[in-house]
Amino acid sequence: MLSHTVRSYFYARSIAVARNLVAGADYDDETLFLATVLHDIGLTDEGQGPNRFEVDGAFRAARFAREHGLSDAAADQIRDAVALHTSPGIAHHKHTVGALAHFGIGADMFAFGIEEVDRAVVDAAHEAFPYLDLRNNIHAQLVHQIDEQPSKWAPLSFVDIVYRKYRPDNPFPGLDELIAAPARPE
16 A cells, blocks of 8 residues: 555656646645555554544544644645545545645556656656555455444445445445435435
């Protein structure tokens, strides 16, 4: 997971350059670094709580930022970036740090927008921080967390999609059940 988070930072920086964004002027580089490097902390023992991993991670990452002297504004940007990193169509509307973190993470995890990342950056990042079966490792940790603590499941989310892939006979309602449920209590 460490390799993924660091690659995500390098990709986010490269995407910033491709979009003519300048560290220090358009966004704070330390805030971007922490947002990308801490974005999966909710999948670790240190970041675990009762919520889906993105939310637990967001709370833990913001607390880390404040404990280490970052401003409330920076901690809030880190919190938003971590909470929304699996939310396409939302993160990039919040603030530049959240957008860049989301784009860098997506480029690393699913190659979304990878064409914006300089090829030399991709090659150097993978050389220094190898892939190491990232997707399966993250998915396994996510499934383990939900198995242990069902409150971490969230309907119609990335968490739900991954969980259903590995636990097709899970106890949670799917889209059909949710649609069939009463629209209001009777």
